[in-house]
Amino acid sequence: MTFDADTPGTSAPTPPYGTPETPRVAVRGEARLEVDPEIARISVTVGARGTDRRTALDDLTRRNAYVLDLVKSYGDAVEKLETGAFSITPELTKYGRGERVRAYYGRVHLTVELADFTALGELTTRIADLDLASVSGPWWSLRPDSPARGTARRQAVREAVQRAREYAEALGARLDALVELADIGAEGSGGYGMPAAPGGAMRSVPFGGAGGAEAAPALDLEPQRQTVYAQVNARFTMTPPDLTA
Incomplete structure (x- = not known):
């Protein structure tokens, strides 16, 4: 929008520079x-094998149900449980001039997010101890609404004000008004991480060994610190400088 200085009730805009x-x-x-990160994510693959498709599917259904029940038994420690890709794949073996199905392999992929990192170590070990199951991760992260992001943004704004004030004071002037504040972005380091136990916020979830066997010891997982960045561009007006000093 432009203003005409000759029009009553309007004023000319301040030149951009x-x-x-x-x-x-x-x-x-x-x-x-x-x-410290706030959540950790692991990827779980549950597998099954059978000489025919129905056997493989029944076995996969049973194993998947067991893993789901195991994850859900950790209650509030689990923040998200999602089922991803599912597949039943034949394994072909050549006999003479033809091909025959030797076996069927089934797989279900799960994603689990936890905020309780003691439970994470135990759950990871228990799943890894199961037949035809694999675990990858953890990946560490902050929540999208993490207070750390707001803290970084406020620090970036304070630094911009302080920097502008120092420039003005170097010229014998002072800041007068804020003209523009542009958010360049505040980003985490990506990836998922696990913090060290903050103030007793973690708890241990008891469990029994599968099938009465001795339970494998829980993994001792060290946290991966997360880096949060924030950047802003700011423009201020200042009083006329003293260029005679």
Whole structure:
């Protein structure tokens, strides 16, 4: 929108780069925090094998149900449980000039997210101890609404104000008004991580060994710290500088 200085009730906009009377200063504010992650994700693959398709499917259904019940037994420690890809694949073996199905392999992929990292170590071990089951991960992360992201943004804004104030003071001036504040973005390091136990927030979930066998010891998983970045561009007007000093 433009304004005509000759039109009553309107005023001319400030030039984009300021004037000698109202100079502008443009700065960037940055913040970088190292924080403990809040959630961990593991990927679970449940497998089954049978000489015919129905046998493989029945076995896969049974094994999948067992793993789902095992994960759900950890209650509130599990924040998300999702089923991904499912497949039943024949294994072909050549006999003479033809091909025959030797066996069928079934697989179901699950994704599990946990906020209780003691439970994570136990659950990972228990699943890895099952036949035809595999676990990969963990991947560590912050929640999208993590307070750490807001903390980084506020620090970036404070740094921008401080930097602009120092530039103005170097010229014998002072900041007058904020003209623009542009969010460049505040991002985590991606990946999933697990923090060290914060203030007793973690708990141990008791469990019994499958089939009466001695349970495997829980994995001792070390947390991976997460890096949170924030950057802002800010423009201020300042009072006329003292260029005679």
